[in-house]
Amino acid sequence: MNLSQFFVGYWGQDDPEKLALKLQQLIQFSKISSNSNSLESPLTPRRSGGIGDRNLASTIQNSESFRKGGNKVLRKGKVNQFDWGVIGCNCLEEKSIASLSVGGFINNADVWVNLEENTLILGRDSFGRNPLYWLKQEQVIWFSSHLQLLLPLLKNPVISVEALYGYCCFSYVPTPQTPVKEIYAVEAGKEIVFSGNSETIQERELYSFQSAIETILDEDQAISQLETHLKDALQRQISDLKNETVGVCLSGGLDSSLIAALLVKAGLNVRAYTLDFPDVTFSETPYAETVANYLDIPLIKIPITAKTVKKAIPDTVKALDIPFGDSVTVPFYLLYQRAKKDVSVLFNGENGDQLFAGWTNKPILTATVYQSHHPNSNFTTDYLRTFHRLYGYEKQVFSKRFQEQINLIQPHSWLQDALNEDYTTGIFDRFRRASLMLKGAQNIQPRASNLALSQGLKLRSPFCDLDLTEWTFRLSGDLMLKQTCEKYILKRVAENWLPSDIVWREKRGMGVPLTQWFLEDLWSEVRQYLSAQVLRQEGCFDSDLTLKIIQGKLGGISWGRRVGEVLWLLLIWEMWRDRVLGEKRNRYSWFNLLWFPPQWLRRIDRED
Structure with a gap:
């Protein structure tokens, strides 16, 4: 990972020279320099005592070695009595001291760090495209786009009990928890404000997915408007591109195929990349080939076998930064690794299922149907079980000591905001809100971003568009689920740009054996x-x-x-x-x- 794709910094009251030296040492411990293309674990092998127990000056590289493009990568200053310093990517906003866009956009940050007089503000976009972490030590707030960069600040990092339990329930660590005690994550769509001497911490919501006042019922009107919104969303993602070739992740499913078609229709040179599982009974590769042939674009197939996965697991785990327990992580790491040889910008179709009530939303619909037949059942509990992980098996899975530690933890609290009925007027909006906030912002988006950034790729997701998203919350349920046909309205639009057997086929999902x-x-x-x-x-x-x-x-x-x-x-x-x-x-x-x-x-x- 190069210096333009991460940041780490501090804000607070302490010896400014000591803070600046410690910040540079974090980078040295993580083995990142302006010529490095990877981020290696800062604690491999384990270093006892943390960086605070070492002679800072003896291991610090001269700040002149942290140069890129003639500018010092270490930026520092003082606002009133508070010192600040940052190493990493340049600011995208005027009032920011650090910000990052996974897609490489100039004026559209996914995470940001702002200063306002005696206030530090850490913010994250609603889609959760990139994580943002923070750690408080005395009167100093440390922050970073990568958890690994904060680990050396802790003498002996300790596993968070809440995080491990949440991971076993969902396959991801629910925010604001992280796998490590004392380090916290900013939740998607929120800002955390530190005031004064960092003792006062306030959280404020920036945006929330919710039902619109007006509902679109007419199918022809919806088709016409959706075509415009899709084209506009893509245009916002390609306006900075010139004549360069771009890549697209192509599974052969509706969402990725539609993005590929929009890119071709916009006149871009496109190369498609697909995962090829030779050991599965039902392969998706022929569908990807059909789309690529129809659009007349080259298709690069990345073979995924047990041997290639085994070899790539260690590097994938490091690239993910925190644990994500879904099996698609290593295959996508290999896909991004291959795509980097040809392109610097890669598109995907992620978030299409969340916006248009696709297969990832079926669990909450199932829970709703079940509840209608079992009035005494708990809706949140039913939904929690649909993640199909280890919730409900605690006595069989965990040691007795750990069971005692998690006895008072309520997993329902991690779902409460996402399932809050106050924001929505119908079941479809309710489960789309939940899917955006849980499966999207806490799992699919951050893991994809971390994997892509580890390869130096700019990852762009046209379905992660706020205007398009707000419009979808105007759709009636009948336009999303027509009898048994999910994502109905999106398919009606796509049939103008893709073969009908691709548009209307049953979704199988990625079958990792x-x-x-x-x-x-x-x-x-x-x-x-x-x-x-x-x-x-x-x-x-x-x-x-x-x-x-x-x-x-x-x-x-x-x-x-x-x-x-x-x-x-x-x-x-x-x-x-x-x-x-x-x-x-x-x-x-x-x-x-x-x-x-x-x-x-x-x-x-x-x-x-």
Whole structure:
């Protein structure tokens, strides 16, 4: 990751020279320089004591070495009695001391740090495109676009109990929590304001997804307006591009295919990139080929196998910055890595499902239907279960000590704002708001951005457009779900630009064959990171958890796709602790049942 794609800084009252030196040392510990293309973990191997216990001056590089384009990368100043300093990307706004746009836009920041007299303001856009973290030490606020850059400030980083529990419920860490105690995340669509000597902290909402006053009922009117909004949204994303070739992630689904068609229609030179899973029964690759041929654009297929995934997991975990437990992360890391060889700007179709009530919204609709037949059921609980992770299995998953620690934690609180009925007038707006705030802003968007930035790519998502989003909240439910046809109105528009068999086909989703992979090449990773010895050392999970999963003893998680999903969830968490947090444990032992193949372990259990 180069210096234009991250920032880290401070604001507060302390010795200004000491603060500036410590800031530069954060960069040195993270092995980032103006000539570096990657961000390596600052705690690999683990450094005890944090940077505050070292002789600052003895390890600081001369500030002249942090130059790029003739300008000092270290910027510092003083407003009234408060000192500030920043290293990283240049400001996009006049009143900002730091800001960042994942898409590389000049006047449209995804995260920003502003100063107003005796006030520090940390802000994040509503779509959650890029994370923003902060840490308070005495009278100084440290902030960064990457959590790893703040880790060296802590003498002994400690895992957040709330974060681990939330991760096991959702496959992402719910904001404002982060995996590390004392470090917090700014929530999407909000600003955090620090006043005076940083003792006063105020949170304010910038924007909230909500139903519009007027509703569009006429289908022809909706089609006409949507065509205009889609073209305008794309134009805002390509207005700075000249004659350069751009890339597009093309799955062969409706959203990515529509973005590819809009790019071609706008006259851009386009190269498409698709993931090719040779081991799956139902491959999406032929659909991507159909779209590419129809649009007359080259298609680059990135083969995804258990071997290529295994090799890329460590780098992906570092690039993600914090744990994301969905299986698509490594395949997309490989796609971005390949795309970087050809292009610097890459488009995707993310957020289309959130805006137009696609398949990611089905869980909350299912919960609503269930509640209508079971009036005494709790809607939030039903929705929480639709994430299909480990909520409800606490007694089987966690150690007794960890169960006591999470006993008072209410996972419902992480969903409360997203499911607040005060903002919406109907079920479709309610579940689209929830999907935008939960699956979108806390999972899909930040993980995609982190992976793309790790490769030096500018990632652009035309569906992450506020004008377009506000317009979709005017649509009636009938225009989004027509009988059993989801995203109906978007398909009506797309049929003018794409083959009908692409537009109207049933969405299957990305079929990552995780369970099959774990039976083969990935079993060695399970043996190393999820053994009873490792889990017992950490004390959070039941030491026999992996064996329970393999033998089908974890409640409703029997053999099949769910087994692979849960093992992946746990594996990414454990590898993050090892590769990013720098926790070194003895992961090899001959007294480990996982030396046996998984098929044997299941057979042994049946014979018993």
